[in-house]
Each structure stands twice: as C-alpha cells, then as structure tokens.
Amino acid sequence: xxxxxxxxxxxxxxxxxxxxxxxxxxxxxxxxxxxxxxxxxxxxxxxxxxxxxxxxxxxxxxxxxxxxxxxxxxxxxxxxxxxxxxxxxxxxxxxxxxxxxxxxxxxxxxxxxxxxxxxxxxxxxxxxxxxxxxxxxxxxxxxxxxxxxxxxxxxxxxxxxxxxxxxxxxxxxxxxxxxxxxxxxxxxxxxxxxxxxxxxxxxxxxxxxxxxxxxxxxxxxxxxxxxxxxxxxxxxxxxxxxxxxxxxxxxxxxxxxxxxxxxxxxxxxxxxxxxxxxxxxxxxxxxxxxxxxxxxxxxxxxxxxxxxxxxxxxxxxxxxxxxxxxxxxxxxxxxxxxxxxxxxxxxxxxxxxxxxxxxxxxxxxxxxxxxxxxxxxxxxxxxxxxxxxxxxxxxxxxxxxxxxxxxxxxxxxxxxxxxxxxxxxxxxxxxxxxxxxxxxxxxxxxxxxxxxxxxxxxxxxxxxxxxxxx
Amino acid sequence: xxxxxxxxxxxxxxxxxxxxxxxxxxxxxxxxxxxxxxxxxxxxxxxxxxxxxxxxxxxxxxxxxxxxxxxxxxxxxxxxxxxxxxxxxxxxxxxxxxxxxxxxxxxxxxxxxxxxxxxxxxxxxxxxxxxxxxxxxxxxxxxxxxxxxxxxxxxxxxxxxxxxxxxxxxxxxxxxxxxxxxxxxxxxxxxxxxxxxxxxxxxxxxxxxxxxxxxxxxxxxxxxxxxxxxxxxxxxxxxxxxxxxxxxxxxxxxxxxxxxxxxxxxxxxxxxxxxxxxxxxxxxxxxxxxxxxxxxxxxxxxxxxxxxxxxxxxxxxxxxxxxxxxxxxxxxxxxxxxxxxxxxxxxxxxxxxxxxxxxxxxxxxxxxxxxxxxxxxxxxxxxxxxxxxxxxxxxxxxxxxxxxxxxxxxxxxxxxxxxxxxxxxxxxxxxxxxxxxxxxxxxxxxxxxxxxxxxxxxxxxxxxxxxxxx
Numbered sequence: 001x002x003x004x005x006x007x008x009x010x011x012x013x014x015x016x017x018x019x020x021x022x023x024x025x026x027x028x029x030x031x032x033x034x035x036x037x038x039x040x041x042x043x044x045x046x047x048x049x050x051x052x053x054x055x056x057x058x059x060x061x062x063x064x065x066x067x068x069x070x071x072x073x074x075x076x077x078x079x080x081x082x083x084x085x086x087x088x089x090x091x092x093x094x095x096x097x098x099x100x101x102x103x104x105x106x107x108x109x110x111x112x113x114x115x116x117x118x119x120x121x122x123x124x125x126x127x128x129x130x131x132x133x134x135x136x137x138x139x140x141x142x143x144x145x146x147x148x149x150x151x152x153x154x155x156x157x158x159x160x161x162x163x164x165x166x167x168x169x170x171x172x173x174x175x176x177x178x179x180x181x182x183x184x185x186x187x188x189x190x191x192x193x194x195x196x197x198x199x200x201x202x203x204x205x206x207x208x209x210x211x212x213x214x215x216x217x218x219x220x221x222x223x224x225x226x227x228x229x230x231x232x233x234x235x236x237x238x239x240x241x242x243x244x245x246x247x248x249x250x251x252x253x254x255x256x257x258x259x260x261x262x263x264x265x266x267x268x269x270x271x272x273x274x275x276x277x278x279x280x281x282x283x284x285x286x287x288x289x290x291x292x293x294x295x296x297x298x299x300x301x302x303x304x305x306x307x308x309x310x311x312x313x314x315x316x317x318x319x320x321x322x323x324x325x326x327x328x329x330x331x332x333x334x335x336x337x338x339x340x341x342x343x344x345x346x347x348x349x350x351x352x353x354x355x356x357x358x359x360x361x362x363x364x365x366x367x368x369x370x371x372x373x374x375x376x377x378x379x380x381x382x383x384x385x386x387x388x389x390x391x392x393x394x395x396x397x398x399x400x401x402x403x404x405x406x407x408x409x410x411x412x413x414x415x416x417x418x419x420x421x422x423x424x425x426x427x428x429x430x431x432x433x434x435x436x437x438x439x440x441x442x443x444x445x446x447x448x449x450x451x452x453x454x455x456x457x458x459x460x461x462x463x464x465x466x467x468x469x470x
Numbered sequence: 471x472x473x474x475x476x477x478x479x480x481x482x483x484x485x486x487x488x489x490x491x492x493x494x495x496x497x498x499x500x501x502x503x504x505x506x507x508x509x510x511x512x513x514x515x516x517x518x519x520x521x522x523x524x525x526x527x528x529x530x531x532x533x534x535x536x537x538x539x540x541x542x543x544x545x546x547x548x549x550x551x552x553x554x555x556x557x558x559x560x561x562x563x564x565x566x567x568x569x570x571x572x573x574x575x576x577x578x579x580x581x582x583x584x585x586x587x588x589x590x591x592x593x594x595x596x597x598x599x600x601x602x603x604x605x606x607x608x609x610x611x612x613x614x615x616x617x618x619x620x621x622x623x624x625x626x627x628x629x630x631x632x633x634x635x636x637x638x639x640x641x642x643x644x645x646x647x648x649x650x651x652x653x654x655x656x657x658x659x660x661x662x663x664x665x666x667x668x669x670x671x672x673x674x675x676x677x678x679x680x681x682x683x684x685x686x687x688x689x690x691x692x693x694x695x696x697x698x699x700x701x702x703x704x705x706x707x708x709x710x711x712x713x714x715x716x717x718x719x720x721x722x723x724x725x726x727x728x729x730x731x732x733x734x735x736x737x738x739x740x741x742x743x744x745x746x747x748x749x750x751x752x753x754x755x756x757x758x759x760x761x762x763x764x765x766x767x768x769x770x771x772x773x774x775x776x777x778x779x780x781x782x783x784x785x786x787x788x789x790x791x792x793x794x795x796x797x798x799x800x801x802x803x804x805x806x807x808x809x810x811x812x813x814x815x816x817x818x819x820x821x822x823x824x825x826x827x828x829x830x831x832x833x834x835x836x837x838x839x840x841x842x843x844x845x846x847x848x849x850x851x852x853x854x855x856x857x858x859x860x861x862x863x864x865x866x867x868x869x870x871x872x873x874x875x876x877x878x879x880x881x882x883x884x885x886x887x888x889x890x891x892x893x894x895x896x897x898x899x900x901x902x903x904x905x906x907x908x909x910x911x912x913x914x915x916x917x918x919x920x921x922x923x924x925x926x927x928x929x930x931x932x933x934x935x936x937x938x939x940x
Contacts, residue, residue, distance in 0.1 A: 094926050356927055397869070407839065455830050
C-alpha cells in the first residue's frame with residue numbers, strides 16, 4: 001500500500017490536477033536533482049497547456065532531465081531558480097527572457113527555509129510511499145524539504161515502478177542541525193520520512209516513469225586518466241591522505257571516473273550527489289557515501305536499477321540527506337572534508353569560474369562555494385584546455401569569479417599539480433603556469449607575466465583583451 | 471608572581487635573547503591583532519640589529535601597531551603573513567620586495583595548525599602571567615595558539631603594567647572544536663590558559679609597555695550616521711531582527727560607531743575583534759561579546775584601561791577566543807550569525823573587493839570570506855564614495871573579487887539599502903544603482919547598463935576601461 005486510506009481522496013488524474021490545482025498558478029517548485037527523481041507526470045501538463053502558465057516562476061531542486069526541460073520548452077518562464085541543465089533554458093536566461101539567480105546549493109535551501117520570499121504556490125515531488133508519518137522519497141532528497149516548507153501546497157507523484165525505499169534517507173529540519181553532530185558521516189540524525197503537514201497535500205498521482213540520465217553531465221574528457229593520477233598523487237604526497245578523511249568529489253563525469261582510478265580503499269565520500277556506479281564500489285574502494293541524491297550518468301542506467309533492487313544491502317553504507325545538510329558549511333567544516341572541485345576556468349592566481357562562459361551562464365555555481373569555503377583542503381580539478389585544445393582554461397583574468405583565490409590550495413590538470421599554499425600571487429602564477437598549463441599556452445602566459453607592472457595582484461588590461469581575442 | 475619558580479631561569483634581558491635565540495633566525499611569528507597586545511620589547515631588537523635579520527619571514531596574528539611597524543622598517547622581510555597595517559609594509563609587498571599571501575583569518579590559522587609548512591623558528595607573544603597550567607594571555611588571543619603550535623620555540627613577554635587577566639579567555643585546540651557546541655555565545659568550551667609544551671619556552675622578558683591604538687583603522691567616515699541608520703532599518707525591516715540573533719560587526723571605525731546608533735538592546739556580538747568602547751555598552755545595548763581581541767581605536771585608550779581594571783565585572787559577558795573559533799565557518803554557520811561586512815568597493819552585481827586598490831593590496835582580506843560564506847544573512851556596508859566623493863565605490867567590474875556575488879544578500883550605503891535576495895544579476899544592478907549609488911555617479915552607471923549586450927552576467931570591457939580612466 002503506497003498511501004494511507006485517509007489520503008485516498010487526494011488521488012487524482014493529471015487533467016484534474018491541472019484544472020483544480022495548477023491552472024494559472026504563478027509559481028511552482030519541482031524536486032529532483034542531477035536528473036534524479038524528477039517528477040514525471042506534472043511536467044507533461046505544462047507541455048500540454050503552455051498558455052495557462054505564462055510568466056510562471058519555476059523552482060527546482062537542481063539540474064533536471066531532458067524530458068523535464070523538453071516539457072518546459074514552450075512555457076514563458078519569468079524566473080527560474082537556481083540551476084540549469086539544458087540549452088533552451090540557458091539561452092532564455094542569457095537573452096534576458098528568464099530571470100535567474102545562481103545561488104549556491106546551500107544558500108538556496110537556506111533562503112527558502114528563512115521564508116525570505118512569497119510562498120511558492122505548489123511543490124511537486126516524486127516519492128515511493130506516503131505513510132502515516134510522512135513521505136518516503138526516492139533517490140533524491142535535494143532541496144525538496146526546503147521547497148515543501150516554502151510552498152503552500154504539495155503534489156506527490158508516487159512512482160510505483162520503484163520499491164519503497166524506506167531506510168535510505170536521513171531527513172532533518174534545517175533548524176535542528178545544531179542539536180546533532182555526526183560521529184561518522186553515516187550516523188543518522190534525522191528521520192526516514194520527510195515529515196510535512198499533511199493538510200498541505202493537494203493531490204497524489206501515480207506514475208511508473210523510469211529514470212533518465214542526468215542532462216547536465218557530458219562524457220569524461222580524454223585526459224581523465226592523467227587528471228585522476230595527478231589527483232591521487234596530490235592527495236598522497238601533499239596532504240598525506242588517509243582514508244579516515246572524508247572526500248568530496250564534485251558531480252559529473254570527471255568525478256565519477258576519478259573513483260575508478262583511486263588507489264585508496266574504504267573512502268568516505270561526503271558529497272552533494274553521487275553517481276549510481278559508485279554503489280558498486282561499496283565494500284572495497286568506498287566505505288560510506290553521504291549524498292543528497294544518487295544520479296545516473298549516460299549508459300549507467302543499470303547501476304541505478306541494481307541499486308534500487310538491493311538498496312537494503314547498502315543501508316549501513318549509503319545515506320541520502322537534504323542538501324542543507326550535505327552542503328552545510330557547518331558540517332563540511334566540522335568533518336574536515338577534502339574538496340575536489342571542478343571549474344570552467346581559473347585565473348593565474350587560483351580564483352575559479354565554475355558558472356559562466358564569458359557573460360553567459362552555463363549550469364550555475366552548484367555547491368562550489370559551499371564546499372570550497374569550508375573544506376579542509378581545496379583542489380580545483382579540470383582539464384587544462386577546452387574546445388578540443390583550442391583554448392586554455394587557465395587565463396590571465398576572469399570576468400566571473402565564483403571561488404576567490406584565498407580558498408584554493410591546489411590546482412590539478414592532466415599536466416600536473418600546483419601547490420598554492422603559502423605562496424604570493426606571483427609565485428602562485430608561476431607555479432600554476434609551470435605545472436598545470438598546457439604546453440601550447442605556457443609561453444603566452446609567461447609572456448603575459450612580463451607585461452605586468454608592480455602590484456600585489458597585478459593585471460594588464462590591454463594584454464587581457466588581446467588574450468581574449470586570440 | 472607572574473611566573474612559576476621553575477621558569478625563573480628563562481628570564482632574560484633583550485640583548486641576551488638577541489644573542490642566544492634570535493640572531494640570524496629565518497622565521498619569526500608575533501602574536502597580537504588589531505594592534506592589541508602586540509609584543510613590545512622584541513621588535514626593538516629588530517630595530518637595533520636589522521643586519522642580522524635579512525630576508526626573514528615574519529608572521530603576525532593580525533594588524534600590528536605603529537611601534538611594531540616602525541621597528542620593522544629597516545628589515546628586509548622576504549615574506550610576510552598575512553595582514554598589513556602600515557604604508558611601508560604595503561609598499562614593500564606591492565613593489566615585490568616582500569612576498570605575501572592574504573589568507574583569510576580562519577584559513578591562516580587552519581593552515582598553521584595543519585603543519586603545512588616548515589616550523590617557524592620562534593613565536594613571540596604578550597602575556598599577563600605564566601602559571602603551572604599555561605599562559606594567561608592579554609587582550610588578544612588571535613592566531614597565537616596556532617602560531618605557538620607551528621613554532622619550534624616561544625618567547626613570552628610578560629606585561630607587568632596589566633593585571634593578570636585570568637578568566638577572560640576560552641582557549642580550545644583547533645581539533646577539539648567539534649567535541650563541543652556553543653549553547654550561548656558566551657558558554658565556555660575551553661581553558662582559561664593557553665596550554666603549550668613548557669619545554670618550548672625559550673625566554674621570558676618583562677615589559678611594561680602600554681597599549682597603542684590599532685594602526686589599521688582610520689576615523690569614521692562623515693556619512694557614518696546615515697549608514698548606521700540604514701543598517702538598523704535593514705535589520706529591522708528586511709529580516710525582522712530580534713536580539714536573539716548574534717551579529718558580527720566588522721572591525722574598524724564604522725563598526726565601532728554602528729553600535730552607538732543601535733536602537734536594539736541586549737545585542738549578542740559574535741565577532742573577530744571588538745573595540746574597547748563596546749565594553750561600556752555591556753548591560754544595555756550589548757549583552758554578550760565573543761571576540762578574538764579587544765582593540766583600541768584612536769582616542770579611546772581610556773576604555774581599554776578601564777576595561778582591564780574592571781575586567782572581572784565583565785567575565786559573564788565577554789570572552790576572548792582563538793580566531794580559529796571566532797572565524798570558524800562551522801561555528802558561524804551553526805550560530806546563524808548576521809554579518810555586516812565592510813568593503814573597499816563592490817561591483818553592480820554585489821561581488822565585493824575588501825583587499826585591493828587596483829593592483830595594490832591595502833590591508834588584506836581579514837575575516838571577510840570566513841563570515842560571508844557562513845553567515846545567516848550577509849550585508850556589505852560602506853560609504854558610497856571614496857577620496858572625498860571623487861570616486862564611486864560601486865563600479866562596473868572588480869579586478870579583485872574577495873566575496874562572490876552569490877554570498878551577498880544586502881548592500882547598505884549612506885544613500886540607502888539594496889535587497890539582492892532572489893534577484894537576477896541585472897535586477898541586482900538596478901537595485902544597487904537605484905538605492906545605494908551616490909547621485910553623482912548614478913547616471914554614469916545607468917548609462918553603463920545601456921552598453922551591455924545580452925548575457926546573464928554582462929560586461930563591456932571598453933566602457934570599463936573608460937570608467938577607470940575617469
């Protein structure tokens with residue numbers, strides 16, 4: 001039984017939900033993150049009736065799926081929070097058709113929880129069961145608890161193709177985090193259910209939709225083997241890594257592949273989001289995973305399926321939490337998490353841009369500043385070039401700084417490792433250029449250094465303009 | 471008795487300390503912060519024998535005093551960590567004579583505690599007593615515990631002109647923070663003494679030097695009354711401030727004057743450093759102060775003196791802690807501190823520069839990123855102009871970003887309040903220009919907006935160059 005008898009009256013078909021609840025609503029929130037456990041039925045209503053949602057504000061838990069973004073394609077969205085996963089929504093934001101603020105994952109949940117805006121009309125989430133205590137979620141917790149808190153009504157899609165995933169989640173109210181502490185990253189401090197005021201439940205819909213892969217993440221870069229090798233040597237040689245130290249590995253294909261090459265066993269992973277394939281490593285390479293969602297990379301659907309079928313075997317090793325826990329500066333700092341953060345580009349002093357390509361937003365800042373501001377050590381990890389080697393990802397100056405230089409301890413590319421600790425900005429530049437820049441760009445960057453006048457954080461605007469024109 | 475009998479053999483005069491311990495040493499650390507409790511005797515040795523300290527590395531707990539900087543004036547310092555307080559040391563850094571990395575207050579203590587570099591030869595600190603348990607410090611705890619941990623030897627200056635300040639400090643090891651939690655900001659979790667391995671004590675010197683005012687902080691700006699009014703309305707109207715919420719007020723003259731104008735009573739101040747004058751407010755405007763040091767602003771020497779004479783009266787209300795506690799993201803985030811952060815300039819999207827004037831460093835980043843990344847709400851607070859109104863502190867683009875835009879919720883100047891929450895970058899720009907920019911620059915910035923092409927975070931480099939030439 002997926003719902004208690006007293007909620008049976010709430011079960012509706014999508015057309016009724018549209019007519020009775022959604023039609024002409026001004027703001028709507030969707031749970032789901034990294035394409036995982038995104039609602040599957042309600043978005044189709046938007047696709048069918050775009051004219052009733054003109055100018056709507058859309059909140060989501062994180063990056064969504066191709067199907068979701070496809071359903072949103074014909075809607076005029078006035079505001080979108082806070083993370084993008086497809087070209088159309090990116091274009092709308094960059095063209096000024098849709099307003100968007102790229103909050104960090106933690107800040108977003110926090111602002112939602114602080115009631116800093118008008119209540120959202122409706123939140124829609126995917127669950128595996130509703131029982132008398134609350135909602136048993138699926139493979140993503142993400143911002144769903146915060147979105148439910150900030151919404152007037154809640155629509156639940158119960159996905160019957162999944163098992164009831166009781167015991168995988170650890171859900172705490174944002175305000176009671178302080179009352180608890182994590183002894184181990186796996187120690188549960190909250191409840192197995194998302195507890196909400198049941199009067200808020202406006203409708204329940206049954207779905208059978210299968211999961212898609214995450215729309216935001218591409219294939220691993222060709223240089224992935226060398227990047228991985230350099231990362232694991234950096235951990236080993238520079239910080240004498242021990243597997244008692246929790247590691248955060250950012251989301252996406254680099255992150256996923258990194259673990260394949262890990263020479264360490266029994267890793268403790270404290271992260272925002274974990275690829276399903278990592279569940280295969282439990283018991284040897286990985287000991288524990290604490291994340292906000294388990295997501296599926298392209299071609300890795302089988303791992304998600306297998307994990308769901310056998311999730312009880314992992315209940316002592318994997319736990320899913322709200323992202324105000326996974327991304328909390330308080331907890332990241334307290335646990336001493338070692339942070340491996342991906343970036344689009346960095347400047348020669350170590351500041352990073354993770355969100356923009358020139359003036360255009362790509363996905364958004366995600367959890368970068370949450371982890372980088374509070375991690376025990378912070379390494380920026382990326383290939384040295386982009387666009388098939390045509391441009392350097394290490395540049396004289398950034399137009400968009402998401403992570404300031406002071407927070408960054410190491411830079412790692414396929415070329416090598418830069419250790420920035422205790423170095424002056426000019427020494428940092430030399431260290432980065434010498435060890436991390438691709439040979440095709442090394443001379444140009446060293447030449448740029450010659451154009452710099454005095455100053456602690458020097459730049460030469462004319463040379464920067466030339467650099468950007470090349 | 472200021473020292474136990476078994477340490478009497480360590481008492482030396484300065485000339486002996488020079489000959490037996492300091493001569494030709496390569497690295498030295500000085501406790502003290504914001505000009506408070508900076509060692510007074512040892513710096514004079516540097517002044518007298520500059521030729522024996524060529525190329526030395528100097529670490530300090532924070533900003534120092536005029537006397538200290540004066541004593542360092544003739545030394546060739548190869549490296550300086552991590553905060554500057556006078557023109558000469560600034561010039562040396564900006565001219566490339568002295569290398570310097572402007573770590574945040576917390577990161578600095580953390581890197582020192584992680585043993586991420588060669589041990590420092592000697593740490594020098596001011597104390598009021600050494601007893602069998604440890605060292606009773608003076609009015610600054612700052613990075614002293616971390617510096618002692620990172621140093622091979624310790625020299626203690628006991629200042630006999632001060633009372634033995636037992637009971638004012640709360641000193642915890644950086645690694646045991648997690649084992650404790652603060653119920654109230656005043657709850658003590660550590661020891662009254664700084665506990666060190668007594669074998670590290672290389673010398674004890676008696677001093678009688680009186681305190682100076684902090685070298686880093688100038689006079690409050692003329693607009694201070696209007697800035698203060700706007701801040702207190704922002705707290706009242708925008709976040710429904712209650713005096714159960716701890717507030718951080720940045721260091722310096724604006725900070726100090728802010729409290730004078732506070733309409734709230736019983737404030738709980740959780741900050742890096744507190745001006746001595748605030749101690750006068752205990753019992754009405756202020757209930758508790760937790761800080762790393764109590765510093766003296768120019769002309770306010772009398773408050774420091776009075777506080778020291780009657781410090782026991784305040785022992786339930788004021789506590790001094792290491793700056794890895796005051797500036798810990800874990801604790802700031804856990805307590806939900808409301809952050810009022812000063813800046814040199816901001817861009818139109820809300821990112822802030824707190825450390826540089828063009829390519830030249832001013833003081834350093836201080837605790838800005840520590841507080842801004844973890845605070846419950848973050849407001850950037852500054853006058854709208856600099857150089858007697860000649861330049862706007864709100865500019866199209868920053869060359870140095872210390873605090874990225876996503877972290878900032880409000881901007882407050884003497885002109886008004888900008889509420890940036892849930893706003894798109896372009897909306898943020900309009901909000902800031904409309905509410906916070908000085909009338910003399912409003913039209914130029916609005917005109918700049920017209921030159922922007924599409925894009926989520928747009929800029930126009932040619933117009934920026936023109937702006938900087940004006």
